[in-house]
Amino acid sequence: MTPRTLYRRLALAEVVTWALLLVGMALKYVTHTTELGVKVFGLVHGVVFIAFCLVTVLLWVNQRWTARDGLLGLLSAVPPFLTVWWEHRLERRGRLDGGWRLGRDGEAPANPAERVVAALLARPMLAVAVGVVAVVGLTGVALLVGPPVGNQG
Template identity: 85%
Template sequence: MSPRTLYSRIALAEVVSWALLLTGMFLKYVTRTTELGVTVFGMVHGVVFIAFCLSTVLLWVNQRWTVREGLLGLASAIPPFLTVWWERRLDRAGRLDGGWRLGRDGEAPANPAERLVAALLARPVVAVAVGFVAVAALTSVALVVGPPVGKQG
């Protein structure tokens, strides 16, 4: 899977998770019919949000994005539906072009972040496992910390 394909898919998943969460919020707060949508889709959105952020950091390093591009990529996950717009903007600018720069037979890593990305890309199965563990760990932390805006009731 190319960087473009990964980012496109995870950006779309983030948009879908936002739509599901907003639907759940509508059912909970407007129609007052059920809280199940917020409970289920809130968790789904949280997991996809974290995966999008981790993917953004991975591509930030691999694609040599500027600090501005990396921070805007992370920030694009916060407002609803902005991730696909951001991914398409990067794609039009050529910032998702090419393969995995630090993958096997790729460039030699020049700093600790690049060494980490190169190590992950050299072992795709390990990279996927590390990604799942990172998402699970960060999701667990988020569950302990609580909702983003105070206690929801």
Template identity: 85%
Template sequence: MTPRTLYRRIALAEVVTWALLLLGMVLKYVTKTTDLGVRVFGLAHGVVFIAFCLVTVLLWVNQRWTVREGVLGLLSAVPPFLTVWWERRLERRGRLDGDWRLGRLDGDWRLGRDGEAPANPAERVVATLLARPMMAVGVGIVAVLALTGVALLVGPPVGKQG
């Protein structure tokens, strides 16, 4: 899976969970029929939101985005439906082109086809993860679950809702 494909899929998942959460909010606050949609879709959206942010940081490092691109990528997950627009903008500008930069090869660190070394600690972490894809998936899953657990302990973004 290329960086472009991963980002496209996670951006679309974020949009879908936003739509489902908004539907749940309509059912709870407008029709006053049930709050089940907010509870179920809110959790789903929270998990996908966290995953989107982690993938954004991963691509920020891998694709060597600017600080502006990385921050805007993270912020695009906050308003409903903006992630797909952001992903398409990055694609049009060629910021999702290429493949994953490689990790350790033959004892040397290489991030790309030209054999460049990681320039900073973030690139070293990404290079290590990309050298071990199954470990990277496991680390990603554990990170999403851990951050979701923290979010559940902290509670809703605007205090306790009834």
């Protein structure tokens, strides 16, 4: 899977889970029918949000994005539906071109962040496992901390 394909799929998944969460919020706060949508879709959206942010950091390093591009990529996950627009913008600017620069038989890493990415890309199954553990761990921390605005009603 290329960096472009991975980022596109996660950007789309982030948009879909945002939409589902907004439906859940409407059911809870507008129609007052159920909280289940917020609980289920909130968790799903949180997992995808974390995955999108982790992949954004991965591509920031692999694609040599500027600090501005990397930070804007992370921020694009916060407002609803912005990740697909951001992914298209990166695509138009050529920031998602090519394969895994630091992958097996790729360029030699030049700094500690690139060494970590290169090590992960050299072992795809390990990279997936590390990604899953990171998403699960960060999701667990988020669940312990609680909702961004606190527990409302």
